[in-house]
Each structure stands twice: as structure tokens, then as C-alpha cells.
Amino acid sequence: MSARRVVGLAVGVLAWAFSMPALAEPRVEDFRVRKLVVGTMRVPPFASRGDDGVWSGLSIELWQKVASQLNLGYEFREFDYDPDAMVQALQTRQIDLVVAAMPVTTDGEARFDFSHAYFAAGVGVAVRSEPTAGILATLRRLFTWQLLVPIGGLVGLLLLVGTSLWLIE
Template sequence: MFIRILFCVLLLSPGLSQVHAQAEQAPLRVGITNVPPFVMQAEDGRWEGISIDLWRAVASGMDRRFEWVPMSFNSLLTATESGEIDVAVGALTMTADREARFDFSHPFYQTGLAIAVPPVPKQGLLASLKALVSWQFVSVVLALGALLLAVGFLLWLVERHRNPEQFGGSAAEGIGSSFWWAAVTMTTVGYGDKAPISFTGRLIALVWMFAGLIMVASFTAAITSSLTVSNLRTGIQGVDDLPGKVVATIANTASRRYLEEQRIRYQLYPDLTSAMISVSEGETDAVVYDRALMQYRNQQLGPQRLSILPGIFAQQLYALAMPAGSALRGPISQQILSATESGDWARIQSSYLGQD
């Protein structure tokens, strides 16, 4: 009896080994969600991105086949926790709450929140010349010219008969002389070649002298504002300047939580592109979001591109996620370290994010 049982076991053992080997070689179910530039789908249907390229290197190093399982972000977290998928690939931030639900690999990307503000024009002679022909500058000059003409005309009316030597002649000549007097008096140059002699004329001159001081200051400020090529609209140079501003961000994100914790007023938008466009169009003062994602999206805005301030805050780490207790955690972390230490890793990042 014992010999018969042993014979049956020997017959079945090759089959059991084959089933076990097939189970080991079953394709890994890799959950992904669209989050450019880490995971995105090309026009031909292929998946690409920083995390996609990283996972391909990891799977190649492990010599494992895999299949993509696209899903929404919330479904991705649920599927990872339940074990429906073997690995979650994307831009998952390592947090204590998530670590309690599933396991993370070694982090592969360090990032954080950053601030984007309206673009700062480049300073230079060409920018200054363009400002000189802007409508803001021209309108100020026209308004000042109209005021000088009005004051000159008023002085000509009261001086043309009492002081014909300086303000006489034809109407054009008299008004021209009065216009000249109003200009040199306003600028406090006062050549002294022309001066009113009547009481009314001198009263006009006295008022105009004091008004001229205000006019020169206002005109100088208008010109300075027109020629200034710096980001004066928001005055945001860092995170300390955000209080009192209206900041664009996206719901259910780390950036929104940060703004709430800091009691900074914010406006929610459905996606990053619309949030960034709101800044370029003046609806909001700045946008706070993940630097890497904002850096990638900024390249696609064209003329509405923003200026991303240097530095990050509220640092975050990205990693791959697996069900709790997964045997893949060790091998995947080892391959991530190998991939991120290679010379290709910097090339992969710059190919999607550009040079920062």
C-alpha cells in the first residue's frame, strides 16, 4: 500500500512543479493612473512617463512579465490595499496613513510643493523700448499734454492783451508760448523767458507751480510703473508672502491641506492646467502644487507659461505601493535603488521635465 501511494506521488510531482512554476511566472498586475509626467498615455495608446520607465527597468531587472491595469486614483489605492493588483505605479506620496494600509517600496523621487507666479519679463533695452510704446505710457503722455494745453490756454486768455510781448501774436503763437510756459513751470525748470504780469495770470501761475510738483511726481511714478519689468502684480517671492493672497490649487491634494493648515485663502480648480491659467489671466495671485507636476505642465502652456519660484516646501517622497506583506517589496526596492543610481535616471527625468 505504501509503495502504491509513493508511486502516485512521484507521478503527480512533475505536474505540481509545473503548476508552481507557472504561478511564479504569471504576469504581475500593475495598477496605473494617469498623472503626467509620471504616468501618461501617448496618442498610439502606449504608456509612458517617469514612473513607467522606472517600472520597466525594475521588471526587467526582476525578469518578470507584467500587464497594465489602468484605473482611477482612488480605485488604485483601494485595489492595492485589497491585493487586487500586485504593484501600484504612479506618483504616490509616502504618508503614515497610506503606510498603514499597504507597503511602500524604497522612494524613487523626492519633491515638494512649489509656488508659480505670473511670468517675470526679461529686463533689457528691448523690453524698455516696448514699454515706451505701450498704451499705458502713451495714455499718460497724452493726458499730461492735454492738461498742459488747458493750463496754457487759460493763461493765454488772461495775458494776451496785458502781455502781448510774451503771449501775443496769433492764437497759435500765443497758445504755443503759454504751452511752453506751462511745461517749464511744471518741471520746475523755469527758464524765465516768459512770465505772466497780470494778477489773474500770476494767480494761475502760483496754483500751477504747486500743482506741478504733484504732476511731476505722478508722471514719474507712471513712467516707472510702465518701464518696470518685474513681478509687481503679486510681490510673491516665497511662502511667507502667500498670506493675504488668493492661491489656486486642486481639491483633495497635499497642497490644499497645506493651505488650510496655514490659513491661506485659496481657490479650487478641477485640474492643474486650469489652476495655472487662472494665475496667468489674473484670476488668482499664485498656484501652489507639486513642483514636478507643475514644471511639466508649465512647458505646455506656451505664452501663458508661469514663473516657478526656486525651492520647495512640505517635502514629499514618491514610491511604488504593494499590498501589505507583499514578497515583492524587497526585490522591487533593490531594483529601484539600482535604477535610480544609474546614469540613465537623470536622463529619464530631464526628458520629461526639462532642465530645471
């Protein structure tokens, strides 16, 4: 085959491949004809349901804004606090998406697409405010009753054994 034919064939194959719609993912237009089933669970402040049955929370409000901008219809389906059940429902296509505080794992990322994180939380530890510098503070932390009692017991035992051996000789 000549180089011209190879280049022409390659261009033709590439043009055909890129002109095909992505078959793996449905288009947004496909979801405008039916209501999406959105799985969620009560995890305040991300998702909670009032006595009147209306859902609210950070994740719920974010989803409502996205659905409103894309003009998507949806209905919520509540799950007990069981992320595995929601993943199973997503795999079996009982629900279309999940709006909840879900843990992002490497196994989950291999099977599903997750959004970017929009909430970051940290854990803090509170301690008493005491002077931490100086020789006195260091000695106080070093010599506690939990340390002094066993040391005192060992010193007493050594004195008893030493005195006994001295008397026996």
C-alpha cells in the same frame, strides 16, 4: 531544568524559527510564473499613455527597468485619477502593485510598503524685483491707499465732531 537544557532548547527553537521562509511575503520566483497586474493612472510626467496604447513616463520607465532586471512579466491596469480606488484594488488583491504618483500617508504606510522617494519637487513664488531696503521703500509699503483712506476718514470725522462741540459751547 538545567541551564544546559534551557540553552539547548533556546538554540533549537531559534534554529527552527530562522530556517522557516518568510510566510508574509511571496518570493520573487512566485511572480515569475504569472503576470503581475500593475495599477497605474495618467499623471504626467510620471505615467501617461500614448494614442497607440503604450505607457511611458518616469514611474513607468522605472518599473519597466525593475521588471526587466527581475525577469517579471506584467500588464498595466489603468485607473481614473482616484488614489482611493487604487488602494482599494490593492487591498482586495485585484492588482499586485501600484506604479503611479501616489500620496504617501501614515495610514497608507501602516498597510502597504512604499518605495523610497525618487522625485523631489519644490514650489517657488515669483515676486516683482523692487528695492526692499531704505526708508522710502519702507514708507511706501507702510502707507498704502488701503491704510490712508480709513485714517483720513477718521481724522475728518474727529475734526467734524470737535468743531461741532466747540461751536455748541
